[in-house]
Amino acid sequence: MPHPARLRLTLAKLAAIFPLELALHAVIVAVHPPYLVAVSLLAITTTALAIWVIEPSTMRLLRTWLHAPGHRVRRRTEAGLEQAPSLWRIRVTVADRAGALEQLTFGLAELGANILGLHVHPVLDGVRDELVVSTPDGVGPDELLEIVRAAGGREVHVWPTTTLALVDGQTTALSLSAQVVADPAELPHAVAELLGAQLVTDPKAFQGKPLPADGTILKIPSPWSGLYVFTRPGEPFTPAESARAHRLAEVAETARTLSRGW
Incomplete structure (x- = not known):
């Protein structure tokens, strides 16, 4: 009571x-x-x-x-609590032209959605936008998919998410870099956390083979085994994410070299 x-x-x-x-x-x-x-x-x-x-x-x-x-x-x-807004993560490709993002945000505003976070990743056929939005109670993924596609979005993916998605990405990357510098063996776990991906336990199956066309497989060099492979089904890796993972691998290699020199 x-x-x-x-x-x-x-x-x-x-x-x-x-x-x-x-x-x-x-x-x-x-x-x-x-x-x-x-x-x-x-x-x-x-x-x-x-x-x-x-x-x-x-x-x-x-x-x-x-x-x-x-x-x-x-x-x-x-x-x-019952009426609290829901949080959603949206990935969508839009044309790389003026007004494309404005059209998307206007469409979301019609649903009463509030954009809480936005990351832009340049891709070959446009711009890949990643948004975290809150919506009123009763708005689900189907409504979000419909409004985003109507605003000109392509390859739209919508997932429910939590407030953890609002953590500053740069801060997360710096924290993981510090973790890798302290222990280079933490590289695969740091990359998996950075990208929200899964580590493939048998990377030899991907050696010497082209990557799938859907972009859901990412390979980065390993200072120990020669290759790390990550997968994220239904959520393709962007070029910017690939660059971050490779840079983190470079940090691990540098830290490993320095530790041997000492």
Whole structure:
């Protein structure tokens, strides 16, 4: 149960204790025992009855009234969570021309979507935009796909995401670079985390073979095994992401060389 408000709790305790105190004092005054006996009876009887009988009973009796404000706050909180905006990650290719991004953002605005993050990756046939958007409750991936395609987007992918997608990409890359410098063997795990990809456990199957045309396979040189292969099904790697992964491999190679020199 939510903790009751202080004023209501005080009033409830007064309501529980006052009748008891009044009744006991009336009995003591009527009987008129010796002073010490009267004080002892009042202290012991009032304390015992208040703690074990009267106060718990009153708390149960007034439970609805006591906890009402907390219940209202909790209901408002739960309602707010139910109506909280959803977060989505969108990847889309648009034409590399003036106004293309504006048309896309205008389409999203019609759905009430708010763009929280945007990364632009140049590709051969245009620009690959990666967006993190929040949408009102009730807007799903189908509506997002439809509006983005209507705005001229191609190769559209929409995934639900979390606030972790809003972490600054440059900060993440620097943190992973520091991790690789400290331990070059962390390179494959750092690249996988940087790109949100999976490490292929048998890279020999890809040696000497062309990459798939869908761009979902990425190869980078390894300072140890000669090759690391990463996959991200349904989400092609962009040239900018490939460049970041290769640069991270260069950092690992440099760190490995320096550590050997020392």
